[in-house]
Amino acid sequence: MTFEEILTNDDLLDAIYDMHYDKCTPIQEKAIPEALKGKDIMAMAQTGTGKTAAYLLPVIEMLINDDYPQDRVNCVIMAPTRELAQQIDRLLEGFSYYLPITSLPIYGGTDGKTYVQQRKGLKNGADIVIATPGRLLSHINMGYVDLSKVSFFILDEADRMLDMGFLDDIMNIIGKLPIKRQTMMFSATMPDNIKKLANKILNKPSLIQLAVSKPAEKINQLAYVCFERQKASLLKSIFEKETPLKAIVFASSKLKVKELSKTLRNKKYQVEEMHSDLNQNERDNVMLDFKSGRINVIIATDILSRGIDIDNIETVINYDVPRDQEEYVHRIGRTARADKEGTGITFVNEKEIRKFKSIEKFLGKEIIKCNLPDGMEPGPEYEVSEKKNKNPRKFNKKRYNSGVKKNQKLNP
Ligand code: AMP
Numbered sequence: 112m113t114f115e116e117i118l119t120n121d122d123l124l125d126a127i128y129d130m131h132y133d134k135c136t137p138i139q140e141k142a143i144p145e146a147l148k149g150k151d152i153m154a155m156a157q158t159g160t161g162k163t164a165a166y167l168l169p170v171i172e173m174l175i176n177d178d179y180p181q182d183r184v185n186c187v188i189m190a191p192t193r194e195l196a197q198q199i200d201r202l203l204e205g206f207s208y209y210l211p212i213t214s215l216p217i218y219g220g221t222d223g224k225t226y227v228q229q230r231k232g233l234k235n236g237a238d239i240v241i242a243t244p245g246r247l248l249s250h251i252n253m254g255y256v257d258l259s260k261v262s263f264f265i266l267d268e269a270d271r272m273l274d275m276g277f278l279d280d281i282m283n284i285i286g287k288l289p290i291k292r293q294t295m296m297f298s299a300t301m302p303d304n305i306k307k308l309a310n311k312i313l314n315k316p317s318l319i320q321l322a323v324s325k326p327a328e329k330i331n332q333l334a335y336v337c338f339e340r341q342k343a344s345l346l347k348s349i350f351e352k353e354t355p356l357k358a359i360v361f362a363s364s365k366l367k368v369k370e371l372s373k374t375l376r377n378k379k380y381q382v383e384e385m386h387s388d389l390n391q392n393e394r395d396n397v398m399l400d401f402k403s404g405r406i407n408v409i410i411a412t413d414i415l416s417r418g419i420d421i422d423n424i425e426t427v428i429n430y431d432v433p434r435d436q437e438e439y440v441h442r443i444g445r446t447a448r449a450d451k452e453g454t455g456i457t458f459v460n461e462k463e464i465r466k467f468k469s470i471e472k473f474l475g476k477e478i479i480k481c482n483l484p485d486g487m488e489p490g491p492e493y494e495v496s497e498k499k500n501k502n503p504r505k506f507n508k509k510r511y512n513s514g515v516k517k518n519q520k521l522n523p
Pocket residue numbers: 131132133134135136139157158159160161162163164418420
């Protein structure tokens with residue numbers, strides 16, 4: 112389906128074609144017509160499906176075609192991270208290039224000057240405010256934000272927002288919105304807490320569900336089974352063999368990201384780190400350096416796994432096995448964007464084998480296991496080890512009270 116079949120505004124259509132969007136993605140094909148009918152939407156869609164345009168385009172079209180106050184906030188988009196908020200804002204700038212749509216990004220981690228600018232913007236009103244929950248709430252609590260004329264409210268990556276503990280903030284913000292509004296929720300997964308939230312805040316929504324996406328066929332997926340202590344040398348040896356032009360290494364904690372970056376820097380690799388301890392300026396600089404090619408490797412926590420749109424990433428390395436299949440798909444989905452080829456490599460240690468096997472089960476295939484480099488001691492067998500039951504029988508308080516001592520061996 113082409114955009115001309117569902118959208119009418121010529122300036123908007125021109126901008127869409129300038130951005131080389133030739134036809135709708137499946138989520139856009141389903142969501143845009145429903146949104147234009149004024150319906151609430153609950154869409155299950157992951158990053159990479161074109162979900163951002165699926166809500167931005169109809170909102171822009173509706174804002175242009177009808178009369179909305181210019182000195183108020185007309186649409187609020189909530190995003191879990193600053194990076195995603197920035198990305199939505201950039202896309203919005205592209206779509207509204209020929210249109211008098213005003214937008215205002217509101218996220219934390221910025222300096223005092225930006226806070227003042229945000230305050231001014233919120234007081235003056237903007238068609239579309241794109242915000243992370245904490246920062247928007249801190250402005251709301253200062254008393255100068257008027258959300259009483261909001262017509263559109265969008266929750267992007269709703270599951271991620273709940274995972275990050277934003278439920279109370281979101282409900283607080285929703286409390287400031289008019290009851291009569293159009294609400295759209297986008298979520299990669301549909302756990303119970305998301306269903307509950309949808310029941311609470313949506314009014315007879317259209318349900319849009321795309322099949323759970325698997326990684327793009329073009330991603331070459333590989334794994335190394337190794338001991339945890341071998342991971343750092345393995346990474347160095349992969350980089351020594353061939354430093355990728357652009358790579359992201361995901362590790363499970365900030366501490367690991369920092370340690371690993373240090374180790375690689377000591378070896379004279381040009382790497383930068385990305386995690387929530389960096390302030391917004393630092394994060395922006397890392398992204399700029401990476402996009403411009405000044406650095407070719409970022410070591411990151413999951414902060415970078417979703418929604419970030421960087422072209423030409425050759426290799427994603429999971430230094431640790433991601434916590435579940437969703438995260439795996441998101442992480443390796445950073446490579447092979449827009450039908451390019453890419454490689455996703457996962458390091459699986461002795462304790463992560465069970466988790467990786469369940470990811471393979473979801474993918475419906477076994478990932479190729481590479482041999483460890485020459486000179487490295489062999490890794491563990493790719494077998495789920497039976498758990499050693501260190502404490503076969505729990506301390507039984509009742510028995511203890513009845514005279515059996517804590518350390519006394521109990522007979523079955
Ligand atoms: P998203 O799922 O919104 O993060 O979008 C993923 C990527 O697909 C972004 O780079 C978008 O600019 C791009 N994209 C979204 N819709 C289309 C489309 N209809 N045609 C081409 N590219 C698109």
